[in-house]
Amino acid sequence: MKRTFDTLFIRLSLMTVGLIVAGHFMALLLIDQARARIDAQRSINTMVVAAQVREQDPALADQVAQTLGIQYVGVDKALAVGCPAPCTDTNGPFEETLRPKLGPGSHVLVESDNGNVWVRKDNASYWIVIPAFMPPLSHFMGFSALTLMGAVIVAVLFAWQVQRPVRALARAAREYRIGRGVHRVPEAGPRELRELASDFNDMVSELAEAERERSVMLAGIAHDLRTPITRLQLRADLLAIPADRAAFLRETESMSRIVTQFLDFARESVNQSAFVGVEEHCRRDYGAQHDDDALVKLDLRAGEGFQLPAVDLDRILSNLIENALTYGEPPVEVSTSKEEGRYVLRVRDHGAGVPEDDLHRVQRPFVRLDAARSGEAHCGLGLAIVRRLVRHHDGTMVVSNAAQGGFVVTMSFPYPRKAD
Template identity: 55%
Template sequence: MKNPFNTLFGQLALMTVGLIVIVHLTSLLLVDRERGQIDTGHAQRALLLAVQAHREGTAAASQVSAALGVTLINASDAIPYGCPAPCRDTSGPFQDALRARLPPGSEVVADAGNGNVWVRYAGNPGWLKLENSMLPARRFLGASAMMLVFAVILALIGAWYLQRPLHRLAIAAREFRLGHRAPVVPASGPRETKELIDNFNQMVHELAQAEQERAVMLAGVAHDLRAPITRMQVRADLLPDEASRSGFLRDAESLSRIVTQFLDFARESADSSPCTSVDAHCRRHYGDSLADDELIRLDLQAGGGFGLPLVDLDRILTNLIENALTYGEPPVEIATSRHNGHYTLSVRDHGGGIPGSQLERALQPFVRLDEARGGDAHCGLGLAIVRRLVRYNGGVFHADNAVDGGFVVSMRFPA
């Protein structure tokens, strides 16, 4: 299972959300504590003034208490007037801090539901009710949680916005690496990201243009060679010497095959020929007559639903079988299967395989690992042509050495 945090979006989201949570907790632990101390000081001074005014019995005692938000209530009436039963000391940051500021023996009861605080001043028989002197817990926690959720949502939206253009760029780069035509990526995001996307689009355009020019040149040269090769074959038939005639015809046939490979490599899309069943095609062309000689073995399990364009299928199998018989050892195994919504076609020989350090090089065009065999119509395009044809038909190409010896090419196509 892939780690969801091992992505740009995951790491940006984790970083921003973590910072928001840390800042939020810091504000709760530090800022709110400082605010609580200030509120406690205000409450202590209001209580002191109210008690002093009532003790002195001044005419303005009630007005002072009302201005300070302090109400004097008899002890017997405290619970009916709202003091939380049993109207005894409660614990909490605000209550403990206020109790420490009052004379010894004072009692402090907090009503967290509505923010009222009840105080029994030392030596005072009644209770003093402070209206709205502390923020109700439910309101404070609700507002705090809402702010946190809102900040996290904004952080996730920002992280998604920042990673979106890079995600599109990664998809386009993967498509281009697989040989598909990469779409133009719209430039968005920060300035550095826009410059990266613009440079990528320009690079893809220039590479595609260079590839097209090379393909046109290669196809033109190959097409122009067909006429002289045909004339060579006609003139070779007129030679009186049998050995010379056979040699010329063999060389002309080799040149013709090289030209065909050039044209196949220069193609830029899948063939438009009708689809044919892969299993039926393999049985028809590589069936009993070759199986009797132990050159080719068939293991066809895909069924009739597995089809490819006839010309492309013939080119794929011809190149792979020729490569297997030239560089590997018989028997050559052709197998098809269907698994998890995909069809698989594989071709394997039983030779010595390819050294691991040379695998990637063997798939490059015009590369021959065995230079001594380069003159026998081998120009190093076989595997490169197969890989292109597989990609043009929406498949995935994979080549590697078999565990028990030999070289195997596996091609997976969507069902």
């Protein structure tokens, strides 16, 4: 199952954003602890001065309170003046820092709305109300959230830029693998990625050149063989014995089919013929859908939207059906359907199938499994040609053995598959 979020971009984004968020909240925690210590020390100094003045010179205490901005509030008047009910200790980094320094039995509470501090030493008849020296941390949360959001956006953009060269490299490798030619990858990004892109471009260029040389050689040999094969077919008419003439013509026909497969395999470009309906093509070329005596039986359920280029579709079906009739046993079942948003085309014979260990190997060029599926008119290119054509049209091909016996080729194409 394909995991949508299992990509380099998502992983880089999650890692970078996670580190930013963790660092941000760690910084907030350290800042909150530091400001709690500073605020606590100031409150202690203010309270000591206020308490000493109150005890030594009550008349001077009011002037000091006005200068320091503090207030003396009797215990019995605390609730009326504004002490948060029930006027008991609150807990937080600031209170936990201040309370032990005031001595046993001391009380500290902080108003949540404005940050004012209420302090009362043990057995004192009054509270000392100290105005907030520093704004509470909540006042900074808006700016902190904005900063965090900006950092996350920058991190996501950075992750996107980092993964772009890797994404381009993966796309070019996929295009080359399915036979869509060589696409050079821009040499961008960090040095290691630029070197990787450069090496990839050189590699695929050399592979493409080798493939072109092989295709040219293969096409040249096949083309040069056509003329002597044609001459052999003409000279067959000079044979006096009909049986020898028929056998000779069968051999030359086999050679001609092999040459045709060579040329099909050597062809690199996608055919530009008009699109036709797959089901219409099957009915026209392979007979009635419900004919029990037919060598080819049809089960067509995909609908008219399933279309492919006429020449490529003919090459796909002719190769598969010919292989099925030559190597397997009739009837050959050709079926179409819609499955999970894709058009599916299946071709199945009723022969002995292919050994499980050879299912992957049988799709390679020039591979013939003589022990299981023998034949004289093929060179092992049929499935390779079909596989290349299917990939040219964004399709996938899977070969398998049917549970009831026989060899099955399943091809799926994107939905809808029709001419643009």
